Amino acid sequence: MHREETQTVLPAARPRGRALRIGIGGPVGGGKTALVAALCRALSTELSVVVVTNDIYTTEDADFLRRNGVLADERIRAVRTGCCPHTAIRDDITANLDEVEELERLHDPDLVLVESGGDNLTATFSYGLIDRQIFVVDVAGGDKVPRKGGPGVTRSDLLVINKIDLAELVGADLDVMRNDSAAQRGDRPTVLISLRAEHGVAPVLDWVRRSLTAHRA
Numbered sequence: 001m002h003r004e005e006t007q008t009v010l011p012a013a014r015p016r017g018r019a020l021r022i023g024i025g026g027p028v029g030g031g032k033t034a035l036v037a038a039l040c041r042a043l044s045t046e047l048s049v050v051v052v053t054n055d056i057y058t059t060e061d062a063d064f065l066r067r068n069g070v071l072a073d074e075r076i077r078a079v080r081t082g083c084c085p086h087t088a089i090r091d092d093i094t095a096n097l098d099e100v101e102e103l104e105r106l107h108d109p110d111l112v113l114v115e116s117g118g119d120n121l122t123a124t125f126s127y128g129l130i131d132r133q134i135f136v137v138d139v140a141g142g143d144k145v146p147r148k149g150g151p152g153v154t155r156s157d158l159l160v161i162n163k164i165d166l167a168e169l170v171g172a173d174l175d176v177m178r179n180d181s182a183a184q185r186g187d188r189p190t191v192l193i194s195l196r197a198e199h200g201v202a203p204v205l206d207w208v209r210r211s212l213t214a215h216r217a
């Protein structure tokens with residue numbers, strides 16, 4: 001652990017309050033697991049981090065995170081929803097809450113990341129499960145996506161537009177996506193990133209650190 005190195009960013013003494021729980025949702029394949037992996041890699045030397053993934057039929061995403069060694073295996077739990085992913089993060093959150101609370105009991109984390117199964121634009125997390133939510137879309141769905149709205153696009157605490165490295169290939173205009181997001185979201189932040197780029201996760205990392213500081217305060 002290298003907690004001393006981060007004291008300029010985070011409060012020196014960790015209050016004994018509950019961990020910050022962040023939900024990460026969005027359509028299938030947008031880069032939710034890639035984002036979780038990048039956040040874990042960047043934060044796990046300075047913070048205690050745990051992860052709950054959701055898949056409908058498998059434990060694919062948890063397996064991926066474990067295979068890539070982003071955290072110790074026991075810090076990663078998988079929920080198999082067996083039904084529409086939004087049900088398990090919004091309507092009946094019991095299975096997720098059980099895993100989150102068990103991980104909190106075992107590891108006393110600073111940060112809990114809950115990845116939703118890939119869903120559609122209507123999916124959101126219950127604030128009974130998480131404190132803040134990130135909605136991840138990608139440019140490959142077309143630059144119309146932010147304009148189509150839905151609660152993830154309009155009301156998530158952070159909108160991530162991922163895979164900007166592919167924008168030219170798929171003919172997505174990033175200015176259109178930026179402007180439509182601003183029109184949909186008002187003051188709520190949006191970041192355009194590529195998780196394939198070196199330090200591509202940095203804008204999300206900054207937001208997570210600011211959120212953690214605010215949560216602790």
Ligand SMILES: Nc1nc2c(ncn2[C@@H]2O[C@H](COP(=O)(O)OP(=O)(O)OP(=O)(O)O)[C@@H](O)[C@H]2O)c(=O)[nH]1
Pocket residue numbers: 026027028029030031032033034035061116117118119162163164165166193194195196197
């Ligand atoms: N080119 C490019 N590919 C990316 C980027 N981010 C993720 N990917 C790739 O996109 C694919 C899907 O990424 P995932 O992280 O599995 O997406 P997901 O949202 O977790 O998918 P589900 O959990 O199945 O909904 C993978 O092959 C990633 O390697 C990016 O910024 N650029």
Ligand SMILES: [Mg+2]
Pocket residue numbers: 032033034061115
């Ligand atoms: Mg995933």
